[in-house]
Amino acid sequence: MKIKIQRFNKKTKIQEFKLGKSVVTLLEGFNEIKTKIDASFTFRSGCRSEVCGSCAVVVNGKEKLACGYKVQDGDIIEPLKKATVIKDMVVELDNSMQKNSKSLNFLDLKSDKIPTNKDEKRIEVQSNCILCNSCYSSCPILEVNKNFLGPFALSRNLRYVNDVRVENIKEKLGAVQSNGIWDCTLCGECTLVCPQNIDPKTDILMLRTKSIQQGFSDPTYLSFDDFSPSGFNPNF
Ligand code: SF4
Ligand code: SF4
Ligand code: FES
Numbered sequence: 001m002k003i004k005i006q007r008f009n010k011k012t013k014i015q016e017f018k019l020g021k022s023v024v025t026l027l028e029g030f031n032e033i034k035t036k037i038d039a040s041f042t043f044r045s046g047c048r049s050e051v052c053g054s055c056a057v058v059v060n061g062k063e064k065l066a067c068g069y070k071v072q073d074g075d076i077i078e079p080l081k082k083a084t085v086i087k088d089m090v091v092e093l094d095n096s097m098q099k100n101s102k103s104l105n106f107l108d109l110k111s112d113k114i115p116t117n118k119d120e121k122r123i124e125v126q127s128n129c130i131l132c133n134s135c136y137s138s139c140p141i142l143e144v145n146k147n148f149l150g151p152f153a154l155s156r157n158l159r160y161v162n163d164v165r166v167e168n169i170k171e172k173l174g175a176v177q178s179n180g181i182w183d184c185t186l187c188g189e190c191t192l193v194c195p196q197n198i199d200p201k202t203d204i205l206m207l208r209t210k211s212i213q214q215g216f217s218d219p220t221y222l223s224f225d226d227f228s229p230s231g232f233n234p235n236f
Helices: 026-037 094-102 117-122 134-138 151-161 169-174 177-181 189-193 200-213
Strands: 002-006 014-018 056-059 062-065 076-078 085-087
Touching: 002 026, 014 026, 056 134, 062 134, 094 151, 134 151, 134 189, 151 169, 151 177, 151 200, 169 200, 177 200, 189 200
Parallel strands: 002 076
Antiparallel strands: 002 014, 056 062, 056 076
């Protein structure tokens, strides 16, 4: 079986590799290339069982975890998109992690409330995020607005908004108003690629509803005040 891999800092940008018959997953293929063919080939991995999220790459244009993907003859492998490539399959992740902090995705430690099983169920799905960055790679808004907070930061914001230990929900929601929930086009690409079956698109819709309940509004929505008695306000 032969696969093509986008290389960093090589004369030939796309390099073809022949893999042995025993190789099943793409991560096994990466290991074979590294140990037997080209020691300079660089990739990230950890758990080898779709838990740590470190091995996400793009296969034939779609985001996949290398340790869970059954490699096929002719596959074309690239690093995650919308992130600076450090080397080969390794991309810089600081940017998305900073957006996660900017979205105030953490607990207020002052609270002494103890969540019940039912409370934990409400935040279970979003808590399963493995920070693989696949959703960031797939999101078209990040192509045009680098400041967009992005799918996983917004899903995790909902996780904290729904947490009974968080006392100031409005503060958490306030953090995702600008370059956040109103900038998403609801295309659903992030939902399609998530290996943990998290649905950022629906989470963003829920954040919009909760924001309106808390007095925020869609900044792109025209109110009656934007219209003059004679028609459309030319100064708007
Ligand atoms: S649904 Fe929104 S966050 Fe998800 S990929 Fe589309 S634009 Fe990005
Ligand atoms: S939401 Fe899904 S795709 Fe996005 S980082 Fe978390 S696990 Fe990965
Ligand atoms: S190596 Fe941990 S998810 Fe693939």
